[in-house]
Amino acid sequence: MSNKEEIGAAEWIPKVNVDTNEYSSEQYEGSMDKLIRKCKESPGVPLGLLATTSALTYGLYQFKKGNSMKQQYAMRARVTFQGLTLAAVVFSLWIARANDMKKRGEEKS
Numbered sequence: 001m002s003n004k005e006e007i008g009a010a011e012w013i014p015k016v017n018v019d020t021n022e023y024s025s026e027q028y029e030g031s032m033d034k035l036i037r038k039c040k041e042s043p044g045v046p047l048g049l050l051a052t053t054s055a056l057t058y059g060l061y062q063f064k065k066g067n068s069m070k071q072q073y074a075m076r077a078r079v080t081f082q083g084l085t086l087a088a089v090v091f092s093l094w095i096a097r098a099n100d101m102k103k104r105g106e107e108k109s
Contacts, residue, residue, distance in 0.1 A: 042092035048085025055081055 029037070039046050059074030 042088065042095075044088030045085060045092060048081060048088050052078055052081040052085055 055074050055078035059071050059078060062068075062071040062074055
C-alpha cells in the first residue's frame with residue numbers, strides 16, 4: 001500500500017516527521033488556511049452567516065428604538081436567512097459527497 005492510499009481516511013491529521021519531530025509543510029494546514037479554503041469551497045455558508053447576523057443586529061437595534069414594524073421585518077428576514085444558510089450547508093455537503101463518490105469511482109476504474 002502506497003503512502004497516498006494511507007492518507008485518504010485521516011487526511012485531516014498533520015503528518016509528523018518521526019526523525020525531526022516536525023510537521024510536514026505540505027500536509028499541515030493552519031486554522032486560518034482551513035477557514036479560507038472552506039469559505040472558497042462553499043461561499044454561501046459564510047455569506048448566509050453574515051446576512052443572518054446582520055438581520056439579527058438590525059432587528060435588535062430596531063427593538064431597542066421601539067420600532068416594532070421594522071423589528072418584525074428584520075426578524076422575519078433573519079429566519080429567511082437562517083433557512084437559506086441551512087440550505088447552503090446541505091447543498092455544500094451534497095456537493096462534497098458527490099465529489100467523493102466520483103473520486104472513489106475513478107479510483108476503482
